[in-house]
Amino acid sequence: MTEQSPFANDRDQSLGVELRAALDTADTDAFIGRLKTAVANAGAETSWDVLAAWAPRGLVAAVAAAGLIWLIDLPSAPQAPTALMASAPIQIEVAPSLPEAVVITVAVMEGR
């Protein structure tokens, strides 16, 4: 017996026959019958079945998301709507005119 090269493309026919025989049993036909029945009972899955399977989870997720959004939004919700008040123009208080002459004279005479 010589070693086969790992690069060989040939199939080992004898090994194949023996492997098939080793892995087969006499009840193959009965197994195929059971398999066909199981597949027939399982039925094909349509896209609606997939959606239906997801629906309860999707519904729960949607409710949870809505609740989360409501909670996040809660602090701002009770505030009463307020009118936008126009801010008063800032005015710098500056005397519109110079003090009168008598006020200046009295101040000088009194040494203030």
Add this chain to the structure above:
Amino acid sequence: MPSVLQTGVEVVRTPQRPPQDERTSQVEDSELARLAATGDGDAFGILVERYGAPARRVARAILGMDEDADDAVQDGFIAAWRGIARYDPTRPFRPWLTRIVANAALDLGRKRKVRHTVAIPEHAASGTIRPDRATDHSLFRERLRLALEELPERQRIAVALFDAEGYSHAEVAEVLKVPEGTVRSYVFHARRALRRALGAFKEDAP
């Protein structure tokens, strides 16, 4: 090319399953898959008849001679039936199906941590007593099953698909999602391990 099994044991050919009805055997897999995708259960039934037995052997190569292997085949075929619309008819059907079944078997193996063990008959394990020819072959096959179970998982799958089921290296690579060179390596090492494990039969043979 010398065989791994040139061990002196006469190879007994097992009877093949009777050929399928001519009408169904001429229909291409891709056409049956296309019909199945439209909800034609009979078309998928033909595919079950065509590939049920090979799929079972692949599952058994992964999980051992266990009922789990049958469960895995069933899970795989049901998954294939439900997902038949995702099959690309321009690609070969057989590797697509086998990958689904093999994945089902691997998943089941991981879930149940199945490690099938078979008690080795003393006379078969010792290699010192040569049984008569009537039992010789069943012992040889038992030894082969045990040797197969001892292989790493991917080597088992590769040698079963390549040598037993007639897949090409490329198809095995597609099933295992590894490069072709890796498949060649798996097959080479698997054969070498099997050759070693079955060596006692050569020594015993007349």
